[in-house]
Amino acid sequence: MLLSGSGKPQFGEGNREVGEAPLGRPVWAAVGGSLMSLCLPFTGVATMKFKSPPVNSLSLEFLTEFSISLEKLENNRACRGVIITSTLPKIFSSGLDITEMCGKSMEHYTEFWRAVQEMWLRLYGSNMVTVAAVNGSSPAGGCLVAMSCDYRIMAENPKFSIGLNEAQLGIVAPFWFKDTFVNVVGHRIAERSLQLGSLHPAPEAHKLGLVDELVPEEKLMERAAAVMAQWLALPDHARQLTKTMMRKAVLDRLVAHREEDIKNFVTFVSKESIQKSLRMYMEMLKKRKS
Numbered sequence: 001m002l003l004s005g006s007g008k009p010q011f012g013e014g015n016r017e018v019g020e021a022p023l024g025r026p027v028w029a030a031v032g033g034s035l036m037s038l039c040l041p042f043t044g045v046a047t048m049k050f051k052s053p054p055v056n057s058l059s060l061e062f063l064t065e066f067s068i069s070l071e072k073l074e075n076n077r078a079c080r081g082v083i084i085t086s087t088l089p090k091i092f093s094s095g096l097d098i099t100e101m102c103g104k105s106m107e108h109y110t111e112f113w114r115a116v117q118e119m120w121l122r123l124y125g126s127n128m129v130t131v132a133a134v135n136g137s138s139p140a141g142g143c144l145v146a147m148s149c150d151y152r153i154m155a156e157n158p159k160f161s162i163g164l165n166e167a168q169l170g171i172v173a174p175f176w177f178k179d180t181f182v183n184v185v186g187h188r189i190a191e192r193s194l195q196l197g198s199l200h201p202a203p204e205a206h207k208l209g210l211v212d213e214l215v216p217e218e219k220l221m222e223r224a225a226a227v228m229a230q231w232l233a234l235p236d237h238a239r240q241l242t243k244t245m246m247r248k249a250v251l252d253r254l255v256a257h258r259e260e261d262i263k264n265f266v267t268f269v270s271k272e273s274i275q276k277s278l279r280m281y282m283e284m285l286k287k288r289k290s
């Protein structure tokens with residue numbers, strides 16, 4: 001992932017610490033792990049770019065790096081907003097890495113699911129302004145990442161789709177995926193879309209309110225910066241308290257039921273019938289390619 005931003009530098013780039021420039025001015029800070037890049041320029045707005053080929057699947061390693069990056073930004077007082085996008089053509093994120101949910105131990109499933117929860121708690125509960133610049137397809141967990149942001153701008157290409165398609169895989173979106181979805185599009189649209197496991201092409205996603213606006217792909221980052229500036233024009237404390245008021249109940253629900261949710265996931269995903277569905281789905285993806 002690539003992460004970039006400005007302000008008071010606190011990050012290291014690989015092994016290189018980024019510190020004060022000779023004149024005492026903060027320098028551009030680049031952080032990164034291998035799976036995303038992060039930069040924080042003088043504007044106080046970070047850009048986080050997923051870069052985990054082939055399709056930015058949310059593996060345990062990716063989720064861990066994502067959460068650490070968010071924590072670093074959150075703790076950096078100079079950082080007020082983050083734009084999340086992808087370096088890969090046509091793909092924002094393919095969602096949870098299915099291979100993490102196939103043929104692994106109970107311990108692994110537990111660790112993986114805790115990492116999924118952690119990422120969501122950090123992103124959905126972030127004090128920063130979060131804008132998703134969705135420059136490609138974004139199924140399931142990828143859709144969750146976009147929906148957890150404050151605002152979604154999607155490239156207007158109808159070949160790109162977004163949605164919670166879990167039902168198509170024979171699995172069930174957990175209650176907090178569903179809650180996030182309901183908070184974005186409302187109960188009726190969420191119910192129909194979840195039951196059918198729909199992936200909505202960009203124009204339809206816009207009509208449903210799943211994304212806030214569509215722009216030509218080449219204008220995506222420019223528009224994301226403009227939206228960010230609009231949101232940052234307000235005093236942080238008022239915006240943050242309002243965000244908390246809107247999201248707290250849903251966040252609290254997972255916090256209160258976190259261990260139970262992990263147990264449910266592990267029990268569910270360990271079932272032979274679910275393993276079979278996931279294996280068949282992976283085979284279908286491979287066949288579709290050939």
Ligand SMILES: CC/C=C\C/C=C\CCCC/C=C/C(=O)SCCNC(=O)CCNC(=O)[C@H](O)C(C)(C)COP(=O)(O)OP(=O)(O)OC[C@H]1O[C@@H](n2cnc3c(N)ncnc32)[C@H](O)[C@@H]1OP(=O)(O)O
Nearest residue numbers: 057094095096097098099139140141171172264265268285
């Ligand atoms: C009671 C309930 C209690 C608890 C709940 C329990 C459990 C359920 C909760 C689980 C919630 C799950 C959330 C998820 O996110 S599941 C993942 C859903 N994702 C998808 O369905 C997307 C699948 N992928 C695609 O549709 C396409 O790959 C995509 C993204 C449109 C890109 O298409 P394309 O560019 O043509 O690329 P390929 O299809 O050729 O893919 C390249 C390569 O990547 C592999 N791959 C794709 N997606 C994934 C993935 N999500 N995980 C792992 N691997 C993936 C694909 O197989 C190819 O591999 P290859 O080796 O053939 O190169």
